[in-house]
Amino acid sequence: MSHNIKILPGATVCEDCTLEGDITIGGGTVIHPRVTIIAEGGPIIIAEYCLFEEYSTIIHKKSDKQENPPKPLFIGAHNVFEVGCKLESPCGHIGESNVFECRSFVGVDVKIGSGCVIGAACSLNAPQTLADNTVIWGSEHHNREALEKQPSQMLQLDFLSKVMPNYHRLRKPNVHKRQTSRQSQEPIKA
Amino acid sequence: MAYLTQPDYVKYVCSCGQLKPITNLYFCRHCLQIRCAFCICHEVDSHYCANCLENMPSSEARLKKNRCSSCFDCPSCFHTLSTRATLAQPRQSTEQGSGDTKVENKQPKKMYYLSCFNCRWTSRDVGIPDQPVASGGWPERANPYATRVNQLLDYYKAIAQQEKQEKLDRERKKFAIRGKYITLTDKTGLTGAMARNIAGLPSSESSSSAIASFTPSQASEEVEELPEEFYTKELNLNQITSMPQRLASPEWQPTHVSRLHPIAKLLSVKRSQRCRVCDHNLTKPEYNPGSIKFKIELLAFYHVPEVKIISYEPIKPGCTSALLLKLTNPTGHEMQIRLMQPEDIPEPEERVDEPKSIEKSLEKSLNLEKDTSWYETVKRKPILLTECRITIPDVTLTLAQRDDAAEYDDDATHDANDIILWRKSNKLALRLQVVTSGEAQAGAAAGAVLALQYRYRNAVPPAAQPPRDHTLHAALRLHLGPVCG
Ligand SMILES: [Zn+2]
Ligand SMILES: [Zn+2]
Ligand SMILES: [Zn+2]
Ligand SMILES: [Zn+2]
Numbered sequence: 282m283s284h285n286i287k288i289l290p291g292a293t294v295c296e297d298c299t300l301e302g303d304i305t306i307g308g309g310t311v312i313h314p315r316v317t318i319i320a321e322g323g324p325i326i327i328a329e330y331c332l333f334e335e336y337s338t339i340i341h342k343k344s345d346k347q348e349n350p351p352k353p354l355f356i357g358a359h360n361v362f363e364v365g366c367k368l369e370s371p372c373g374h375i376g377e378s379n380v381f382e383c384r385s386f387v388g389v390d391v392k393i394g395s396g397c398v399i400g401a402a403c404s405l406n407a408p409q410t411l412a413d414n415t416v417i418w419g420s421e422h423h424n425r426e427a428l429e430k431q432p433s434q435m436l437q438l439d440f441l442s443k444v445m446p447n448y449h450r451l452r453k454p455n456v457h458k459r460q461t462s463r464q465s466q467e468p469i470k471a
Numbered sequence: 472m473a474y475l476t477q478p479d480y481v482k483y484v485c486s487c488g489q490l491k492p493i494t495n496l497y498f499c500r501h502c503l504q505i506r507c508a509f510c511i512c513h514e515v516d517s518h519y520c521a522n523c524l525e526n527m528p529s530s531e532a533r534l535k536k537n538r539c540s541s542c543f544d545c546p547s548c549f550h551t552l553s554t555r556a557t558l559a560q561p562r563q564s565t566e567q568g569s570g571d572t573k574v575e576n577k578q579p580k581k582m583y584y585l586s587c588f589n590c591r592w593t594s595r596d597v598g599i600p601d602q603p604v605a606s607g608g609w610p611e612r613a614n615p616y617a618t619r620v621n622q623l624l625d626y627y628k629a630i631a632q633q634e635k636q637e638k639l640d641r642e643r644k645k646f647a648i649r650g651k652y653i654t655l656t657d658k659t660g661l662t663g664a665m666a667r668n669i670a671g672l673p674s675s676e677s678s679s680s681a682i683a684s685f686t687p688s689q690a691s692e693e694v695e696e697l698p699e700e701f702y703t704k705e706l707n708l709n710q711i712t713s714m715p716q717r718l719a720s721p722e723w724q725p726t727h728v729s730r731l732h733p734i735a736k737l738l739s740v741k742r743s744q745r746c747r748v749c750d751h752n753l754t755k756p757e758y759n760p761g762s763i764k765f766k767i768e769l770l771a772f773y774h775v776p777e778v779k780i781i782s783y784e785p786i787k788p789g790c791t792s793a794l795l796l797k798l799t800n801p802t803g804h805e806m807q808i809r810l811m812q813p814e815d816i817p818e819p820e821e822r823v824d825e826p827k828s829i830e831k832s833l834e835k836s837l838n839l840e841k842d843t844s845w846y847e848t849v850k851r852k853p854i855l856l857t858e859c860r861i862t863i864p865d866v867t868l869t870l871a872q873r874d875d876a877a878e879y880d881d882d883a884t885h886d887a888n889d890i891i892l893w894r895k896s897n898k899l900a901l902r903l904q905v906v907t908s909g910e911a912q913a914g915a916a917a918g919a920v921l922a923l924q925y926r927y928r929n930a931v932p933p934a935a936q937p938p939r940d941h942t943l944h945a946a947l948r949l950h951l952g953p954v955c956g
Contacts, residue, residue: 398591418548418590425547425728426709428596 288454291329293442296450302341307331307358311441314449316362322371323351328358332434332441337362337381342389344371357395359433366399376413378430396430481778483771484813484946485510488851496771497753499746500929503941505771510849511753512745519760521739522551526760532738541606543733545587546716546725552585552594552733554605585609585733597731612732614722622685629681743767773801775945776808776870776925781900785955786859786917789909793902794861794919794951800870800897804928808868810903813855813922813946855948858911859919862904864890873897905951913956922946 286300291308294300298312302320306312307329316333318325322343333339339362341354354370357377362368366381369389376395381387385399390408397411400418411417414427445451479492486502487510497506518532519525520539527535543552558579582601585594594609595601602608614620710728717724725731741760744753755767777799784792800806874896892900905919923945930938 400589416591423548423590424709425590425592427591428593431591 286452287456288452289456290454291442292454293445294452295445296452303353309438309442311438311445313337313445320354322354324353325356326353327356328360328377330358330433330435330438331356331360331362332438333362334364334366336365338367340367340369342369342371344389361431361434363401378433380431396427398427398431478950480780480950482948482950483775484853484855484948487849488853490853490948493771493775493777496775497744497746498769498771498774499749499751499753500769500774501749501751502746503927503929503943504748505775505945506746506753508744510747512747514743514745516741516743516756517758517760518738518740520736521760522736524760526758527738535738537738538735539738540735542736543585543609544719544736545590545592546719546731546734547592547728548587548590549715549719549734550587550589551736552587554583555586555593556581556583556605557601558582559601592731594733597729599733609733612723616722625681626685629679633679633682774927776800776806776923778921778923778947778949780949780951783905783951786905786907786911786951786953787955788858788907788911788913790907792905792907792951794905794949795892796901796903796949798868798870798899798901801873802928803872804930805872806870807926808870809866809924810861810863810868810901811922811924812861812863813920816922816924816944816946853946853948855920855946857918857920857948858908858915858954859905859917859951860908861919861921862906863921864903866890868899868901870899871897907954911954913954915954917951917954919949919951920946921949 284301285303287305288294289306289308292306292310292312294306294310294312295314295316297314298316298318300318303324304318304320305324305326307327309330310327310332312318312333313335315335317336317338317340318327318333319339320341322341325339325341339354339356352371352373354375355373356375357379359378360375361380363381363383363385365384366386368375368381368387370387370391371389372392375393376397378396379393380398382399382401382403384402386404386406387393387399388404388406391405392410394411394413394415396414398416398418399405400416400422402420403417403422405411405417412426414430415424416427417424481492482490483493483496483505485491485496485507486504487507489507489509491507495507497508497511498504499506515529518527518529518537520542522542523539525539525541544550545552559582560579580603582603583605584599584601587593599610712725712728712731716731717726720732720734723730723732741756741758743755745751746753752767753769754765756762757764757766779797779799781795781797783794786792798808800808868891890901890903892902894900907917911917925943925945927941927943928938929941
């Protein structure tokens with residue numbers, strides 16, 4: 282598998298994580314150690330200010346009816362992936378300001394809008410589309426519609442990007458500003 | 472032993488006949504009997520809020536309808552709501568409109584709202600305005616049926632009072648027949664109404680007026696028809712409340728999620744337990760709600776020898792299987808244990824050899840008046856018939872007292888004995904034989920019964936007597952998995 286990791290300026294990416302395939306990480310995004318992001322079915326593009334906590338796993342799965350060139354998996358801004366959550370998706374798009382709580386699982390045929398919360402240990406396997414601001418919680422997967430998007434984690438991200446360099450080896454941003462704008466344009470066209 | 476998630480393999484027979492794991496049983500040191508939650512008296516010690524740990528007397532709790540005034544539960548998922556702070560930006564438009572006059576007021580103000588960490592419901596979802604203070608001040612919703620509920624309350628209070636009065640009158644008549652005593656009212660010529668007035672009690676007239684003016688509600692045949700939209704309009708389940716959500720606030724029973732309102736948190740109680748036979752406390756918690764300790768804690772786990780199943784051979788009809796048990800002496804005194812069949816437990820005899828003091832006889836006469844009919848209805852004979860029968864060895868086992876330091880000692884000593892497998896401080900392992908009858912059905916649950924006769928030293932005897940040893944019995948039922956085919 283080709284390794285083509287693009288880290289934009291302002292992103293905090295720990296060295297101790299598994300990044301495979303064609304991955305673009307937006308500015309302001311924080312990736313904790315032990316995170317796994319595998320782009321085997323196509324590129325993964327992560328927008329700005331996302332938070333990936335320890336042991337979260339994002340896999341862009343290979344599928345049989347793959348288009349050529351493969352469609353990228355685009356993860357919108359301000360998404361929070363809490364400890365141990367898992368997302369397997371060949372679908373092209375994850376909205377913004379979603380929260381994937383601890384040990385939640387999102388299977389392949391789930392389309393996720395914006396402002397959704399997948400509760401701790403909830404697992405979504407059946408093909409479905411989550412409307413914006415859907416909150417799923419509890420062992421019985423109750424769901425409700427929130428009035429507004431979840432508050433952003435800007436303070437936390439700010440803090441982490443200041444503190445993490447003191448305790449972890451980081452991967453250096455390898456894309457310059459000029460290229461940045463072109464990169465982030467791509468998914469919108471796609 | 473009781474497990475958190477597994478079934479209870481060893482159950483003890485309570486003095487009332489219930490089968491319970493040892494961790495759910497109490498031991499009355501005064502009756503020297505095993506008691507369970509089913510046959511003891513539960514009393515409320517104190518009311519407190521489990522969230523803020525505020526303590527309140529029962530009268531106040533009743534006044535507040537057993538709810539905390541500062542904590543709330545989520546109306547959506549019933550988890551406790553947390554208070555969250557936000558910085559409210561002063562409105563831009565007003566800023567510009569009023570110009571320089573509000574410059575010093577520009578600092579963002581801290582505002583608070585309630586939020587649920589489980590389902591992410593917030594007080595903003597239903598349009599409750601943010602509050603400038605962290606606790607309290609949340610708008611309360613008035614109960615639309617408050618007047619009717621109060622009417623009902625008054626009515627039943629009046630009825631209760633009337634019944635009490637009637638009972639008192641009856642009592643007085645009894646005394647009058649005896650003719651020995653002169654009641655206060657008789658002597659002074661006061662009437663009942665005057666006496667009530669002096670005592671500050673509401674006069675009987677007012678209570679009777681509450682009864683007279685009360686109108687019972689009427690059931691009606693005619694029910695409003697459902698509006699047309701119930702049949703035609705598409706339902707959005709996200710907008711409709713669930714049944715538990717409606718029942719959680721019975722005053723309003725919101726049908727729409729936009730009408731959900733924080734639920735004032737229900738108070739918890741600290742309970743103490745009392746033996747119903749001798750009226751002594753079995754457990755008494757410390758008063759402070761933050762403390763999980765007990766002042767009195769007479770649990771069977773600390774007084775009755777504990778039996779655990781180590782392992783057993785599969786139970787087959789008509790076969791003999793080995794059964795390994797572990798016995799533990801939880802007390803601070805050496806204990807002699809004999810195994811026996813439950814049917815060989817001698818019937819408890821009335822203890823008549825007790826020294827008869829004045830106190831005792833007084834107690835007895837009080838006990839005579841005590842209503843003990845409950846015990847007859849509660850008591851049952853446990854079903855201890857099983858297809859498996861444990862062959863009981865005729866030995867007396869001696870178990871050392873519990874010694875917490877011995878936990879760190881060396882390996883167990885292995886006795887050269889067919890019955891005792893090993894010993895280690897206050898524990899020993901036994902090897903027993905289980906004979907299964909040929910009629911046992913394959914697949915059915917196999918159970919065996921066993922009784923223990925043990926010497927128990929009552930270390931805290933009443934009034935400075937020397938500690939006394941008692942011979943006590945406990946019957947228990949072991950679950951040995953399914954009968955194999
Ligand atoms: Zn009982
Ligand atoms: Zn409280
Ligand atoms: Zn909730
Ligand atoms: Zn008792």
